[in-house]
Amino acid sequence: MRVAVSAAGPGLDSPVDPRFGRCPYFIIVDTDTMEYEAVPNTSQYAASGAGIQAAQTIAGRGVKAVLTGNVGPNAFQALSSAGIQIITGVTGTVREAVTKYKEGNLGRAGGPTAPMRYGMGGFGMGMGRGGGQGMGRRMGRFGPPAYANVPSVAPFPQMTKEQEIQMLQNRMEMLQSQLDQIKKRLKELKAEEKSGEAETRDSNKGE
Template identity: 50%
Template sequence: MKIAISATGPSLDAEVDPRFGRCQYFVIVDPDTMEFEALENTSQMASGGAGIASAQTVANKGVQAVLTGNCGPNAYQTLEAAGIEVITGVSGTIRDAVEGYKSGRFQATSGPSVDAHFGMGGGGTGMGGGMGMGRGMGRGMGRGMGMGPGMGMGPGMGMGPGMGMGPGMGMGPGILEQELEALKAQSQMIGQQLSEIMRRLDELEKKGK
């Protein structure tokens, strides 16, 4: 079997990169033989869709599991759809991460651990203010597609601020397609959240009668 680990360098002694979609390298390791292949992450500077593109890269390598520090919703959905186990919260060297995986020290993650734009840096063209709906709605969205404060339903029901695109990175070949896929995935998640909000509103209205 093979596992993919987000890495800061192309060796087993490199540190685990806490960002999956925007890590510097992917180290593909056979845990039984410790043979490995290092791939430079060509999506790390993309203006959008880095998580999906990175997930597709490791999926094409036939890995059964991904070990990383954090994994956003777009990457998580792509990996899950490919049947790849996702393990977050991993740190230390790549070698240590592999040993921890072999010893059963890690458990699979049940969802994304950060929002959709984790690791993109500051600045950029945000979409803050107005029409907000609270703070969070679980681990999936956080601050990814939020529209500012307002209409809060208590913790766990809203979408938070932000949608920053990071400092100007251009739109090279394939970036528009990646951005489109990322936005489609995010719109689907927002639709699901809106349905949950409406369901909860209906429940509260019935209880209030």
Template identity: 50%
Template sequence: MKIAITATGATLEATLDPRFGRCPYFVIVETDDLGFEAVPNPSAMANSGAGIQAAQLVAEKGAKFVLTGNCGPNAHQTLSAAGLGVIVGCSGSVREVVEHFKAGRYSTAEQPNVASHFGSAPASNASNGPPPETQSPTNFTPGMGRGMGRGGGGGGMGRGMGRGGGGRGMGRGGGRGRE
């Protein structure tokens, strides 16, 4: 049986990448003999639709299950519609994930485990090869920040305090003051 595992590299020793749509590679493993094919993910740098495009790619490769860390609603729906089982919450090397799968330690996820666009930070280094094999909690960036520093989050209700204008519109408007 073929299974697809999201990975940071192109080998069985690569670390599982927790982002389904943005992983650099899918390692498609034949569970009977551990033969595998490493497939670069062309959707890793996509502006939008990465999960759906990645799901279509994995389905075309003949996998019956996808094993990953996180899977959003669009990718989950596409995978389920194609008849693939989705297993989330995985971690470790690709080889370890395959061993756990074969031992029956995983169960399929009936629904996504993250919100849409959860992993929307593109895979770093995707054009220069795979990213480093290791990730620590201090360098994992799932892409959920809102830029809250020094501006209150950009909620659109500010007074335009830039350039010392006190919010009075410093542009080239038609207002010439009082006459």
């Protein structure tokens, strides 16, 4: 079975990215062999319709399930229409997410978990000014384009406090996971650096 995981990097040990439509990569994993393919998300910087475009990319690769942090209403509708199972609230690394999925420890989403244009600003992960990771001016003023064969979706209503709490908790867990990965990598690099310095000293002594 093939599943797609929204990821911050191109490998199995990359952190899961909480943004389905605007993650940098989709890691397509065969759950039986753990062989994988890293697919760059070409809709990451789209002015609008990123979730739908990402869903179309995933659907064209024979994926049966998507593992991600949050998914907006348009992407949810597009994935559901394609018969793709949607798992949200996923944290940790891609490898950990797939393992949890195989063990049956991840629950299926009953509906969208993020408002429209989630990831384009507001929470600092988007394409606009004000703390985003983006490409300049805010681009969210354009409405989503019409796509053939994709059902129209009603605007996502304002989130309740419970929904916002859940989304923020997911976001916090994701950031903590990313921080842990950074700390782990820094520790590895420092250890390699010390090892290299020790080898250099030993080599100089022998000369």
